Amino acid sequence: MMASGCKNYDFHQIEPFWQERWLKEKTFGAKNESHEKKYYVLDMFPYPSGAGLHIGHPEGYTASDILARYRWANGFNVLHPMGWDAFGLPAEQHAIATGQHPSMNTQNNIRRFREQIQSLGFAIDWDREIDTTSPQYFHWTQWIFLQLFKHGLAYVDDQPVWWCPELKSVLANEEVVNGLSERGNFPVERKNLRQWVLKITYYADRLLQGLKDIDWPDSTKRQQIAWIGRSEGATIDFPVANHDLKISVYTTRPDTLYGVTFLVLAPEHECVERVTTPENQTKVSEYIRNAKRKSDLERTDLAKDKSGIFTGSFAINPLNGESIPIWIGDYVLVSYGTGAIMAVPAHDARDFEFAQKFAIPIKQVILPQTAEQTQENFSGPTLPFCADGILIHSGEFDGLASEEAKEKIIQKVITRSFGRRAIKYKLRDWLFSRQRYWGEPIPILWIERADYDRALKERKAYFVDKMPKETVAYSKNGTEYCAIPLHEAQLPLKLPETNTYLPSDDGESPLARAKQWLNIFVNLSTGEISNEAQEGWVAAMRETNTMPQWAGSCWYYLRYMSPNETKHLVDPRAEAYWKSPDFYIGGAEHAVLHLLYARFWHLFLYDIGAISAEKEPFCKLFHQGIILGNDGHKMSKSCGNVINPDEIVAQYGADSLRLYEMFLGPLEAMKPWKSKGIEGVYRFLKKVWSLYIDEFGKTRTFSENNTPAIDRLLNTTIKKVTEDIEALQFNTAIAQMMIFVHGAQKDGIHRSTAVAFLQLLAPFAPHISEELWARLGENFPIAKAKWPTYDASKLAAHNVKIILQVNGKVRDEILVDAQATPEEIEKIAWQRERFIAFIGQRRVIKKVYVPGKIFNAVIQ
């Protein structure tokens, strides 16, 4: 069981040899039937781009691989899979440019990625490889969509959506950053289009609550919390003077209700026309026209210059009867709360700015409550004062603290029935359709209303028990169409073959041009589909939108458990065993996209019983930091600082690359790549080699015995490496192994020590470890060898160094027996001239002894 007769550390020979061997012997195949404890370690699977593997990929993959191999060595049945998130724009743009079908391009990229990843020697179960673009996979992505549809969580809507003219597609809220597309940084605009939307808001509260029980980086949890944006408050109805009309506003600050000096409606608010008085009509219409013309970037611009217009009407504050003007302003969003606000300029920065600009009265009703600010000479806070405080000018509520006042005022509002408690979320429903070719087709058929009604009435339709309570419908050219699910037997619904991938300017998907695929006939009793009209069948049109790239990644971690399952999205027995990943690693950039969408789908699948083991998909999450270029900037082609992993592997080998990426710094930190730095770990591996192999390429004969120092060093190293792996502190684990090798080189080591050290090194640098392991005559994979344990009694040295301090400053050091008592140590200290010299004639008033470390004399 030996790789080669290579004399020197020839990784070119060693690494491919073991990679092939692991693959062929399925060394890292996970067993779905096992009495062993399971460990499921998951990487965020890559998008196989045409650029090939990036140097950042192996960072997370190596970290997860170290854990996988470490768990194997601890007797776990480990699942460490890999796959491809392969739908997406670049493959399609490549197709547009070359005419080559996107699947060709995708398969080429996958092949390259697989080769590159395999060249790094990860302990992956390649029999479980998945590809989101394969029909066997998207069959179940489509199946999940049908379940969402059935449960009323997928619906169509033609509210304004983000449209990107450059990408010719709509984008989800999460994909728009500062008015630009997340992908490509192209401008986006608002456009009314008929779109599929998933009701993620139905899960808003549970998505928030679920965060409490999972072990995630705080910053990521905070981002999701902020994105969900739950707030508690009240909606309050303001009657409009001289109208039979009330305007409802949402507020989180009912304690400021006495400070309301105006209302503001969003320009799109439904009451705008009714409250606008005739003399203000012209100006208001003009204002609204302008507001509509403004791009969202302008409207939410950084300058935030307030604009607005008076409607001419007044509302009545229901609490104190004050008459307050009703304004229109585009700083109020129609899509949040009620689309109208009560403005309290004294205690809200935005209202304050608005009031100042339009000379509206500002009425202070809250006083700061800190002792410092309530002193006699206190002249009042700088307005706006937005924190909690004590109420003034608020009638019966004067003197109450904000928190209590909120509650009391809400109660009064409820009793007098002009309002109610309310909880609002910033989270919006997930815009789920894309006008693109290279995505999962949405498995929906559109039939005419008459056919739909007749089928339902006859109660024989195949879809009766697969429909949402509310019919999903839309009208086009005077005809109403209803959505029905494709029969499950028709899944997977494959993309039509076409040679025009280019989307159109009007938001129509390229699929709409594949007429053969688009216009079909369906048997409403059986769900069968045909291209030819048949007796009793009805004409139907397929949905032409496709799913967004996030769809496939919402449930891939389940598919790995049983990648070939044909009856379920995941084999229930496999799911019961593997549950969910024990460890999930990937970039922080997915904090609110993938990681929120996947949690949503997981909760849904749990609710409908498709899975049963866990309510949360990712119980422990970790983000690896970004690796920057040599120059400290983010790697990019334009900066010319991109490091190619293939070149590193060719020059130093995979083990060096793995080791170096782990040695760079803390896993979570952003850190610059230094091309010189890899020399250090490469030298280290060469030293390891020569510790085991002599200059003729023969395995060395080891020492008869370890020196006591080596015994201690080995045990310290086992302890440190084990603990550091558990804590994901790989950089310091490697440092400790370097210290070990240095000591081993000097003193020589016993064979058993040589064996143990290889095991520690194996998760980090598996190829060289496996090679040397084989040369030591072992005949099974090193990853399956039981992880070494340390002997705690051998960690302590016989002699310890005690630091002598005077007033906390280091003045001397002494070497004493580890068993020495404080008295004995003090006695030795008083014999040290250097130490005594710093004390001189002064009196010692205190002595501090830190066992095994420090003796500190405190003098006057």
Place this chain on the structure above:
RNA sequence: GCCCAGGUGGCGGAAUGGUAGACGCUGAGGACUUAAAAUCCUUUGUCUGAAAAGACGUGCGGGUUCAAGUCCCGCCUUGGGCACCA
């Protein structure tokens, strides 16, 4: 503007309140070599000093403590996130 995480030698980074700078890179000197590469050894925070040694030193200013990179208060600064969400 708001929220979060950082700031330690020439560089990447180590340090349960207890010797700051582990480990690695770089630089300097040396050994081996005809030479180079590789390897090995010594050295490498700043200042003063021939040396012994001493003083200073973890973004800045205070504080707590026998003892502070670490804890507390204020500020500066870098990175990330959110940003009219009422």
